Structure formats: C-alpha cells, structure tokens
Amino acid sequence: MLEKKTAAASLEAIEQRLAARGSLGEAEALLVLGDRSLPLSALLALTDRLRCEHSGNRIRLCSIVNARSGSCSEDCSFCAQSAHHAASVKRYPLLDARTLSAAAGEAQAAGAGEFSIVTSGATLRSEEEFQVLEEALGRIGASGRLQRCASLGRLSPGQLERLKAAGLECYHHNLEASQNFFPQICTTHSRRERVEMVRSARQAGFRVCSGGIFGMGETDVDRVALALDLKELEVDSIPLNFLQPIPGTPLEHSRHLTPETCLRIIAMFRLVLPDKDIVVCGGREYNLRELQPLIFWAGANGILTGNYLTTPGRDTGADLKLLEDLGFEPYVEKRR
Numbered sequence: 361m362l363e364k365k366t367a368a369a370s371l372e373a374i375e376q377r378l379a380a381r382g383s384l385g386e387a388e389a390l391l392v393l394g395d396r397s398l399p400l401s402a403l404l405a406l407t408d409r410l411r412c413e414h415s416g417n418r419i420r421l422c423s424i425v426n427a428r429s430g431s432c433s434e435d436c437s438f439c440a441q442s443a444h445h446a447a448s449v450k451r452y453p454l455l456d457a458r459t460l461s462a463a464a465g466e467a468q469a470a471g472a473g474e475f476s477i478v479t480s481g482a483t484l485r486s487e488e489e490f491q492v493l494e495e496a497l498g499r500i501g502a503s504g505r506l507q508r509c510a511s512l513g514r515l516s517p518g519q520l521e522r523l524k525a526a527g528l529e530c531y532h533h534n535l536e537a538s539q540n541f542f543p544q545i546c547t548t549h550s551r552r553e554r555v556e557m558v559r560s561a562r563q564a565g566f567r568v569c570s571g572g573i574f575g576m577g578e579t580d581v582d583r584v585a586l587a588l589d590l591k592e593l594e595v596d597s598i599p600l601n602f603l604q605p606i607p608g609t610p611l612e613h614s615r616h617l618t619p620e621t622c623l624r625i626i627a628m629f630r631l632v633l634p635d636k637d638i639v640v641c642g643g644r645e646y647n648l649r650e651l652q653p654l655i656f657w658a659g660a661n662g663i664l665t666g667n668y669l670t671t672p673g674r675d676t677g678a679d680l681k682l683l684e685d686l687g688f689e690p691y692v693e694k695r696r
Contacts, residue, residue: 367397376404383591384631386584389549392628393580400620407630407659414635418691419683420474420597420662421478421676422509422639424466426669427487428454435609436464438603439543440572440670441480444548447608448488449670454479454489456668461499468504470676471693472665475500477531480669482549483513489561490519494526498657501527505692508571514557520564531561531571534599538585539579545611558593570595571639574625575603575617575647583625587632598629602643604671617643619651624659630659637661641670652687661691 367626370391377388384392392403432441432453440447464475477493484490491511496546500508509530510523520531535554542551560567570593572586589599602622606613629638639662640655648655655663665676683690 366395367399367402370395370398371402374403378406378631383430383634384628386588389584389587389628389632390580393583393624394632400623403624403627404654404657407627408657409628409637411656411661412659413657415637415661415691417688418661419656420637420639420690421472421665422474422641422662423470423472423666423676423680424476424478424511424664424669425455425460425463425467426480427460427477428452428481429670430480432480432634433482434494434548435546438576438606439498440606440609445609447492447606448668454492457492457495457499457520460492460496461503464496464500464506464508465503467666467676468506470666471680471690472676473508473632473690474507474509474530476511476530478511478669479513486532490522493523495524497527507692508602514553515560517560517564520560520566521642523563524566530569530597531564531566531569532599533557533561534571534573534601535586535589536572537576537578538582539589540585541576541582545576554614555589562594565596568593568595568601569597569639571597571599571601571641573601573603573642574622575614576611577614577616584628584632587629592635596636597639598633599617599639599641601641602647604643604646606670617647619648620646623651623654626655626658626660627642639663642671642673645674647665653682654688656688680695 374388430441430449434445440449467475511532558570638660640660641664665679667673
C-alpha cells in the first residue's frame with residue numbers, strides 16, 4: 361500500500377506542476393527519473409500528450425556525415441575519435457564538397473529531412489576547409505529540400521555569420537553533461553566554452569541543436585541539471601545520446617543504462633522542455649533494443665537515422681517503416 365501511495369503522490373506532484381506552469385522543475389523531474397514505483401505507463405501517457413501538442417504525429421528524421429574523422433585533440437572520454445584514446449577508427453581529412461553533397465543527396469533520397477556535416481576536432485582548421493564547407497552548403501541547398509545543419513566545434517561569431525551566408529540553417533553543439541559532471545569526462549576544454557558556443561549560435565540567428573550523452577556514470581541530479589540548463593539557453597532541439605561503450609575509450613566498460621532508464625530520461629526531457637524538439641540519437645539500438653518504438657510515447661519527436669559517426673546505425677528505410685506502422689509521418693521543416 362505504501363508503494364502505491366508513493367507512486368500516486370509522485371504522479372500528482374508532476375501533474376500539478378504541469379497544470380500550474382506547463383513544465384517540470386527540478387523536484388518533479390527527479391521524481392520522473394528516481395521514483396521507480398511511478399509506473400512508466402503513467403509517465404508515457406503524459407509525455408505522449410505533450411509530444412502530440414508540440415508536433416502532432418510528425419517525426420523529424422535527421423542524418424549525419426562524418427566529414428572529418430579521428431585525430432581529435434580533445435579528450436572526451438566517450439569519444440572514439442579522440443587522439444588521447446586507443447580506439448580503432450578511420451582517420452581522414454575533411455571530405456570534399458562533391459562528396460559531402462553526394463552524402464546529403466543519399467540522405468534525402470532515403471527520407472531524411474535534415475542533414476548535418478560533422479567534423480572531429482575543436483574547430484575548423486583552415487581557410488581551405490571553410491571554402492569546402494561553403495561550396496558544400498551551396499550544393500546541398502541547390503539540389504534539395506534538406507535543412508542544412510553542421511557540428512564544427514567552437515567557432516567565432518564572424519565564422520558563424522560566414523556559414524549562415526553560405527546557407528547553413530542549424531548549428532549543433534552539445535553541452536554533453538551537467539556543469540558538475542563535465543570535468544569527469546573532459547579536461548581539454550571547459551563546459552563554459554560549450555555554453556558560450558551555444559549562445560553565439562543563437563545570437564547568429566541559427567536554429568540551435570544542443571543536448572548530451574547519458575550512461576557515463578552521471579547521476580539523476582546531473583541529468584536534470586542538464587535539462588534545466590538547456591531550457592535556460594532556449595535551444596530549439598535537444599539530441600539525446602545513450603552511451604554505446606567503444607573499446608579503446610575510457611568508458612569501454614561502462615554499463616549504466618537499461619531500456620527503462622533511457623525512456624525515463626526521454627520522458628523527463630519532454631516534461632521539462634515540452635515545446636522543444638526531442639531527438640533520440642546515438643546508442644538507440646544498443647540501449648533500447650526491442651523498446652525503441654516507445655521513444656515516441658516517451659516524448660521524442662525526432663530520431664537520428666542512418667549511420668552514426670563511428671558506429672553503424674539503423675537503416676532509414678527501416679525507420680520509415682516503423683513510423684508508418686505506428687501511424688506517424690516524417691516531417692521536413694520549411695526553409696527559413
């Protein structure tokens with residue numbers, strides 16, 4: 361009886377906060393993650409309603425290309441591309457504009473609505489790289505309907521303006537973890553630098569995509585703190601990644617997630633950020649396994665489809681079939 365009473369009290373606190381303010385604060389968000397007596401089905405009923413209010417039955421499909429791989433100077437403990445780690449990954453310089461445009465064409469043909477050019481490393485390295493990206497953005501814009509996104513590290517306001525003029529519409533830069541936990545996963549740059557980059561991208565007029573990765577040993581308090589920071593920064597889209605441990609990285613033996621934990625994290629982000637895009641990205645197949653379809657009832661209105669940076673992902677055709685079977689439809693945002 362005590363367990364049922366606790367669950368009822370937790371659910372009541374969550375519903376009261378939603379009714380009063382429209383989103384959860386820290387205390388209620390912690391209940392979503394930590395009160396395992398609170399049935400997942402009750403949470404998903406709330407988050408599914410919020411997702412429907414935000415985006416109806418439309419689901420964003422995003423695709424990425426690993427445009428420059430490996431040899432990264434940063435030491436992020438989850439990343440296979442860091443030069444500090446012993447992970448076995450391909451290493452190559454920035455792909456040329458034709459190759460990047462061709463990759464975008466393949467993503468569009470497969471059914472993606474957004475395409476992101478992702479480079480390893482702290483920033484762009486030369487004027488030649490800038491020119492390649494400008495040409496690629498022009499080619500992608502001229503050949504299709506894809507929303508053009510990029511994840512290029514930390515750039516100056518002038519560099520951002522230059523990319524915007526070339527046709528870039530969305531900038532991606534994850535915070536990765538809470539302020540308190542971040543030093544445990546990266547020492548070569550500060551989280552403050554990441555926050556400043558997100559702010560710079562917003563000030564430049566980009567649609568901003570910023571989220572994090574879970575399963576690295578962070579606590580529920582860390583997870584909620586990250587959600588509240590992203591809310592304060594007013595980002596547009598929140599990519600949620602779930603650690604898939606990679607041999608040769610410091611986190612290769614980390615096993616902190618279950619499918620239910622992943623679903624509760626998604627639900628918490630939807631309840632804290634009800635009017636934002638919640639996109640489930642890396643580690644979806646590895647961590648959620650047969651419960652992948654439940655991510656949409658947990659509040660996600662987007663997925664990263666196709667391959668990831670250094671690991672294979674899920675075929676876009678299979679994702680489109682999943683959406684069809686569930687009664688959803690892929691969404692392509694109109695160009696600004």
